[in-house]
Amino acid sequence: QVQLVESGGRVVQPGRSLRLTCAVSGFAFTNYAVHWVRQAPGKGLEWVAVPSPDGTNDYYADSVTGRFSISRDDSKSTVSLQMNSLRPEDTAVYYCARSGYRGYDFFYFDYWGPGTLVTVSS
């Protein structure tokens, strides 16, 4: 069955870096896009980033542009999120989620991982 599992969340100090990884199974990885979506404690959902399916141009939310970098490894069926210059407002549960795509259009998220908690605090 379709599975997405996040890892790498932990407590980190402001200004430091952290790398999250989403490992997927149960579907043809190269036929789908895998996104990162986050949810601050007690708050709503915020889409964060997705790697371009053709590797030409990744997409980011304005709130993380210039600080976060996303990549995918087709050989390992993983998508990673490198988070630099972390701020307290980056504290959230980070989910990875799958969507279909057509060209540069992305579709709805049909499967989500359980999430990994990132806490940015001194």
Added chain:
Amino acid sequence: DIVMTQTPLSLSVTPGQPASISCKSSQSLLHTDGKTYLHWYLQKPGQSPQLLIYELSNRFSGVPDRFSGSGSGTTFTLKITRVEAEDVGVYFCMQSRELYSFGQGTKLEIK
């Protein structure tokens, strides 16, 4: 950026009674392919969001038929014909017309 606005933010419903949640977008979600890129999710307590309705009115696999989605352009509605105890949680609308944005969420509780 497309802004999504949900109302109400909270809802208390007696089991067996209907419920309705509204979602409005700041721009039309109708694509040139004829589809409307508006979707609904339910996040049950302590869980990840789960897809209920995709592309305006299509129920995802396994979603009970008491859930339905409707609307057009910039105004959308999620309806539950008869609320059950297992329906508690936070409901989110999401647009994928231009990348992604979510509504604030509507918390549904059982009376």
